Amino acid sequence: MNNELFEALRLLEKENGISGELLIEKVKQGILKAVKKDYPECRNISIVISPETGKFEMKILKEIVDGEVLDPDNQITLDEAKTYSKRARVGEMCEIPLSPAKFGRVAASSAKQSIKHDIKEFEKERFLGVYEEKKNECVAATVQKIEPGTLNAIVTINKDEVYLPRTEQIPGEVLKPGDIIKVYIVNLVNLDRKPTIKISRTHKDLVKRLFELEVPEIYDGTVEVKSISREAGSRSKIAVWSKDPNVDAIGSCIGPKRSRITAIVDELKGEKIDIVSFSENDAEFIAKSLAPAEVVSVTLAEDGSRSCTAVVPNSQLSLAIGNKGQNAKLAARLTGYKIDIVPENPIGAEAQ
Secondary structure, eight states, X not given: OHHHHHHHHHHHHHHHOOOHHHHHHHHHHHHHHHHHHHOTTOOOEEEEEETTTTEEEEEEEEEEESSOOSOTTTEEEHHHHHTTOTTOOTTSEEEEEOOGGGGHHHHHHHHHHHHHHHHHHHHHXXXXXXXXXXXXXXXXXXXXXXXXXXXXXXXXXXXXXEEEOGGGSOTTOOOOTTOEEEEEEEEEEOTTSSOEEEEESSOHHHHHHXXXXXXXHHHTTSEEEEEEEEETTTEEEEEEEESSTTSOHHXXXXXXXXXXXXXXXXXXXXXXXXXXXXXSSHHHHHHHHTTTSOOSEEEEOTTSOSEEEEEEOGGGHHHHHOGGGHHHHHHHHHHTXXXXXXXXXXXXXXXX
8 A cells, every 4th residue: 555655656746846855745635634524622633755765654643641541533552552562561652553444435535635636736726837937938849739620639748738729829830849939928817716828820929029038139139129020820020129339130130041031930830020120210111111012201290190101113012001901001010101102104094
């Protein structure tokens, strides 16, 4: 039985990441509650659990008295004490061994539930401690299982199983068990019950975190990401600015032989990324945001509203607007402006 107990403790320690010492203390507390149910008035209960020696003992300690026993829950006569130990002496404590079987099914169940509750609370505290620090960060996750009907995925992060819904996966990507992917930790949820984390591969800040991982100049703060807009699986725009005039913000993001941007695009399953230079001049920034299209001019609304008109060459009109208006929408989100795109030669545009 002792071997089974210590094997169970080893498994709990391995599966839950709980230190052996703390786990043993929790087990002791659970057993103590169970013993107290059968011996509610007993003041001295000894529980010894030692994996090193393989020792697992439960004892009730009673004071050895000479004469009448006034408190049978905590006192014992010398004659009765000698049945447990021939060395028993008046005034000393008599150790009365307890058998786990004596508690019965109810007591054992109580101990089990108490231990289970403590472990759940410990696991909850550990989980919150780990992921509170990782909130809004990008972490690696290993795909464990894909649900056939929904294509929702179950992934592991630090041995914790986390749900990745299909709606938070990049459109068009096909995940397989064993794949290692980057995910963005959006938030912690179900804090009052069993806490878990909400993760995403479609969140725009995943792009920012990937750039931080791949571009040292962004990580150390030399190059700053000013804004991001994204249509997951299709296209992203990222505006960058360098604090150091000797550092090229766009060149840093692209990397030698396009190595940095290629690594990010590969992680995002081929998603196109436009890197544009941020400018404090709104008209200039808006013009750059419409890349890859060329812009002739940008006129800001005179009434102070965040709207503008961008003039582009006739040949660039469809490129500036993009498929289903995507390029224009991303530029608008990136800059915070409502952008009206018009051709340089309206009559020529009509002729086309």
